[in-house]
Amino acid sequence: MAKGLPTRSENYSEWYNELVKKADLAENSAVRGCMIIKPYGYSIWEKMQRALDDMFKETGHSNAYFPLFIPKSFLSKEASHVEGFAKECAVVTHYRLKNDPDGKGVIVDPEAKLEEELIVRPTSETVIWSTYKNWVQSYRDLPILINQWANVVRWEMRTRIFLRTAEFLWQEGHTAHATQKEAEDETRQMLEIYAQFAEEWMALPVIKGAKTANERFAGAEETLCIEAMMQDGKALQAGTSHFLGQNFAKAFDVKFQDKAGNLEHVWGTSWGVSTRLMGALIMAHSDDNGLVLPPKLAPIQVVIVPIFKGDEQLDAISEKIDPLVKVLKSKKISVKFDKDDQARPGWKFAEYELKGVPVRVAVGMRDLESGTVEVARRDTLEKSVVPIEGLDAYIEQLLEDIQTNIYKKALDFRTENIFKIDTWDDFLVQIEKGGFLSAHWDGTSETEEKIKELTKATIRCIPLDTEEEAGSCVFSGKPSAQRVVFARAY
């Protein structure tokens, strides 16, 4: 295991915190709850952004930018929305500082008080729907398919780096449609895109489902979500897609003339994923040696470590390896040939393991003689001796294998940790052990809340695409038509 990194079994929570720090992903800032995303962490986020952005654009969405600040009165316009966000808002009340007349430093200038306070956006539905009002007159102005990459602020009391921070980065899609069906289809389409991204890029299997009324986005008619399982068996909500009905259109009076000439309220959706995905990525795959990154999101996919003494040996190795580096780069594989002579190979091995580089190639003088190198894969820690001849094709295939294997490992883990639970006694036992509990629920908020109170488990989702199955609620015994997923969650 990596130096100074607790093992997962010792202390999963500390393992995560230390890993984020030691792998140079992020750190806490001087401002409570706000994080600094360091270059290595940010480069993973950039890869996520690029992949998602391409998927959004392929499905007809455009990016735009709306203000950071929301007038306080806007928040109040949608009743359940303000209820959901008012308690965790950063509020701007003044627009100027001045020198402290009593000494050094600066104070807020009491004369520079805003007439109406501004809220730092916790999400942008209100400011965006107040704008859509001016953009929409006729059915010809619809649909509006807009996404925004932005920072948002929610003043959380208990924060955790990447998972729950006061400021975080995200994308928020906000679409407007002429019909209910079109908006519902959009909601579902974006959920599918999130699921596809999680599985194909993050190697993270997810359960697609609907939230219960209790867990819905404040202002939505329906919230769809993807839920992933972490290695401690807890759930992490990795993305949400909301069908807003006509709620925000009504709150902001957004109407359009349909083909028949009638004035109707517009239908809306919103959907988002955030830097929380970084937390999911780390917690789903990494091990006691450090990060394990799926190749598609790894900033460095291949590191080549020469083992040498003196410039002459390094030159001999470089002569063989430089052309390989060139070929790998031409295949869009990101490769680092680490010629640094200040650090020892063993130190480098540990460092790149900690940072989750998927493939490590070690090559020394004896390897040159035999025409081979040692290839180590990060996911299984297996080492192989591989001919230099054809190494580029070998590595290309290996990266694909690693991507697939990481996904499969996470999927197997999840499969082993989903339990069909049919009695309350079993529920109480299993929830302490962890994992997802697939159980019947009577559909009432009362039961849902009681279960949460007794076990800290919440209904993660009502899975989509599963068959109905008659049964009785695991808690109340009342009839139920479908199993839902219970778990403790991040």
Added chain:
Amino acid sequence: MAKGLPTRSENYSEWYNELVKKADLAENSAVRGCMIIKPYGYSIWEKMQRALDDMFKETGHSNAYFPLFIPKSFLSKEASHVEGFAKECAVVTHYRLKNDPDGKGVIVDPEAKLEEELIVRPTSETVIWSTYKNWVQSYRDLPILINQWANVVRWEMRTRIFLRTAEFLWQEGHTAHATQKEAEDETRQMLEIYAQFAEEWMALPVIKGAKTANERFAGAEETLCIEAMMQDGKALQAGTSHFLGQNFAKAFDVKFQDKAGNLEHVWGTSWGVSTRLMGALIMAHSDDNGLVLPPKLAPIQVVIVPIFKGDEQLDAISEKIDPLVKVLKSKKISVKFDKDDQARPGWKFAEYELKGVPVRVAVGMRDLESGTVEVARRDTLEKSVVPIEGLDAYIEQLLEDIQTNIYKKALDFRTENIFKIDTWDDFLVQIEKGGFLSAHWDGTSETEEKIKELTKATIRCIPLDTEEEAGSCVFSGKPSAQRVVFARAY
């Protein structure tokens, strides 16, 4: 000229405002001074971002992310920095709203007052240098070469869309170095990158220079800048690169052990360009018909407008044009084949002219017979009849020609509007006519301020890379070693 768009000669300022609106680039929001960047405008900004980001990465920089909020006490640590920014800060004082006990709506919860107020970042030197303190111990930790894409807020009293807004988007580079020379080289390198970007991508000729002490960034030892000329003869500062000396290192106690074992303060730079560049792009090239976009930044480079009646004619045209579209796309040329049958060709022509699409191809039934199309270029409004055979290569070349021509036109305009001025009388006459005035200056702030007071002209920069020339100050008559550039500015 475009419908409802004032001409530049009628009212340059209104022409700009209306153009921004009519071309769907941006609009003002409900929050004073904060803009909404609409999809068409944002897609230009995205192209700028991509090009700049590539240039930053090629020169060894990485992206990262630092908090939106800055503790008030941080701002005060660098004396001239706080002086420069305290008067235009958005201040967060509370972190919660609550229901108004006296009625409907929400109010700021007085019990949720922050112990220390937070400033919404106007720029991030303070929060970043407070972090670098923890990152730097030894010369081996240097240089740090970091860039951040972010939103910032400066509470400007008079705002103008893109040019001066309360919130704007930008990138801010923040680097830390072991030696003065390395930091100075970095400052100059980034200025060169900005100049290269302006000229090669924006087709905007710029003058590289140094700011006078009066106009320096608050906290910098030296500020380099690029200055561009708009079509009304006014100057626009398009980017700045600051040599910070050891000012922020001293304010935040950032020291490193050098190779000899001595503890030294770190040397710093910072540099940035913002959505202001959008304003520069619009004002430099556009005409009374609308936007003129350089092809390298145009979201749509080529639009093809079919002229047809009924599906049969459209099918016949599509049969010829679809393969062309495919070829253009394979050459990474962004092309739109506008088959919409609701709008007339004439309306489309005006619309794409307004939006600055560099190349328009019109094709009707008679064109098919003759095997030609009509190609119109946006920059000169010239039309040519061109064979369909080989049209892709023709367009490829034409896009390059347009890029070059737009640059040349702006350069010629600037050349015609830079005036060597040697007497105060000439200065007073010319400054009213507009343009850049190249004149001798005695080097004192007193003279600089007096000239500004009398004429509203500021010293835009002391040009780099120009020869020294002995002369006497245009205002005071005192000796001067070099001409500087005076102009009225945005």
